[in-house]
Amino acid sequence: MSEEKENIQFELTPGLVNQVENLIESRNDKALHLLLDDFHYADIAEILDELNLDKAVYIIKLLDSDTTSDILTELDEDIREKVLKRLSAKEIAEEIEELDTDDAADIIAELPESRQEEVISKIEDQDHKAEIKELLAYDEDTAGGLMAKELVKVYDTWTVAGCLRRIRGQAEEVTRVHSVYVVNKQDKLVGRLSLKDLIVAKNEQKIADIYISNVDSVNVNEDAEDVAKIMSKYDLEAIPVVDDNQTLLGRITIDDIVDVLKEEADKDYQLAAGITQDVDSDDSIIELTRARLPWLFLGLVGGIGAFLIMEGFHNVFEKYAVLFFFTPLIAAMAGNVGVQSSAIIVQGLANDDVKGSVNSRLIKEMLLAALNGFILALFLFFFVWITKGSPTTALAISASLVIVIIVAGLIGTFVPLFLNKQGIDPAIATGPFITTSNDIFGILIYFWIAKMILGI
Template identity: 60%
Template sequence: MEFKISKELIEQIENLIHENQSHELEQLLHDVHFADIAEIMNELEEDNAIYIFNLLDSEKTAEILLELDEEVREKILRNLSAKEIAEELDELDTDDAADIIAELPQSKKAEVISELEDVEHAKDIVDLLRYDENTAGGIMAKELVKVNENWNVLTCVKEMRQQAENVTRVHSIYVVDDEDRLKGRLSLKDLLTTSTKTPISQVYIKKVDYVKVDTKDVEVARIMQKYDLEAIPVVDELGRLVGRVTIDDIIDVIKDEADKDYQLAAGISQDVEADDSVLELTKARLPWLVLALLGGFVSVHVLGLFEPAMEGHRNLFFFTPLIAAMAGNVGVQSSAIVVQGLANNSLTGSLWNRLLKEFSLSLLNGSLLSLILILGSHFLLGFELMIGITVSIALLTVIIFASLIGTFIPIILDKYGVDPALATGPFITTSNDILGILIYFTIAKAILGF
């Protein structure tokens, strides 16, 4: 079942398109999964991708649209009329349809919505567009199976059959009252093993996990993972059942969150991908580099303050990049562990205990590294012992400070509601660079005197 797109397959498809052999192409693609066709289209040139898109029926193309890379999807959509786009969206679940509409240019949005055939479907999509994309409302779908608590099992089964047609995976049947307020849930099993005349109110489970429309998506992800749920109902301010979040939406949330933390740690400030344009990539990367450069100015200034050392102890200046690099590395390590602990909710104990632990850790690491430094600088690099000892004492101090700062800053940021991942990457390396150099020369001055 391994499907790998080969160069040969791409070439074969390009040839078939070139020779306009649409029938052969159709046959070739007939048994290919829509996710694989999307992958093929991502690799093709725009005209060829459009050729394939026009060849297939809208049940398949709608799913393909969802799987395409954003740029390719944009190109395909640009070539479709509002009516054609609406036809694709009619095939999709409300949440996926809403996501695609959200990507359209403002002018086209209303036009596409007005062309949607199924009025209920259209209403649901418009409803979804109201919610912030990073909330339960923004990731939920309107498709779900619900029954009224006043019905009996027979009515339920009949109603359910109808509803289930629009729902890919049922997961749970939700029970609501006359006001549409969420009251509980039912399992398919329970329904099948109960007499058909029993009122639902006697069968359903009153304990049901739910989230509100404005619950943050990462919180929804946390809850669903913790309680091992494959779907969770979403209620509005009045407790009315308005939608459902399923586990596949949550996987995207988890991946996006991990990607974001990783990018922040690497000094990239927006959600970019390797295939974005040079301009977009610059916008995501330049701000952090400017920040780092300004930090660099400070380090130049600090070094300038210690110019007198140039007279008798110029060797000291050879060690500044080493000290700065170690400060940066230690700081990033410490902050990364804290950031990950915060993200996984696995950080227990008080701030003081954590700082104490980090202190002992850095004392241990720092002592070993300082020992290596004394030996290395003397025997490997040939500096006099006094230089090695001075630099080592500075290194140990710098490592302790850097690791405490790396631990402290993300915890404090998190306490004040700022994303702690901001503290990793260029921010922590730059500030630790400066602090490291300052500590280094201050200690050297105290020991050697200049």
């Protein structure tokens, strides 16, 4: 593993990129080595993201595998995929052997199935190979798909002196030692070991006498998001992974959880924007269209629905044309309130902060919407009265606004709660789905109430 370097002041500039490109074009490998040696591998990955493929591959082949292996893990996924296509199975295997098992498995999983076997067959370390193959068998969205096999474990029957000798040997294969786990003869997790207790204990003492039995763990089949919630709740830097028999299988570290949270945030953001698939700006036009079109079509259907509703109230327009000009305001307020309500609920569900019954949530949201609606409607009432000179018309529009806001708040609260109960990602409720539905209901309520108040 490459030693980490601190480059807090690193800044990617056009000048730096040009300097690297010039050194590559002139084949000045010595100067290129000297330049890049001062950078953290994540900074080098950032530089490679700005280079064309030929130059990026040139640097990967130039530097040592203990550095380039870490660089590969930091590269943009699309660029990494292209770089790996330019490397032989043997070259990829050399990179894989320098990585922890979880990172190695992640990179191999990105390869086509036919090439995965070829790369794995080139890995010389048989233990490393077996552990990678084990991790590849787990679903990527589970604890097993996140965990690394590298950890420090001791047996409860060992003495303190023997334990210290064995820990030194194990620690050489672990980048960071967050915890020392204690297992019994059957390799079942029974506790954890405090380094302080280990240091102050007498050499002849048994580990069984000093270990801490209270240890948090997760099942290998636990959902990745649930693991993230557990580690966040208890402020854990690492957590052991066990099977149904409590056998210690591996550990998950905080850097893997940060990746899970980032991916989930990206997915929720795209859902909220009405994008149904995991895409980015570099994907093809066909892929981007496939991801965006379903919700755009929903918006089109919603617009047609709003048109049909308004057409059904054409007699209202004939007598009170002013109502037509306030339709965008009503629709916008309905959409905004719905998105606000659903966003709070979705955030609460993601953080596991939504407690209590659905009814209590709906009542609270109804009261909140009623208060906000009354304040906004009061302002709107005086505005319409002053500008149009008709208190009845002002009452019809402002009263409609209050009801529309209350209904939008209830829909924005209920829909994500319902979707969550059905096992559907509630983030979908913060996007065009909730906006379109509230637009339609808002317009329908607006004209219906206005018609009643105005006596049409």
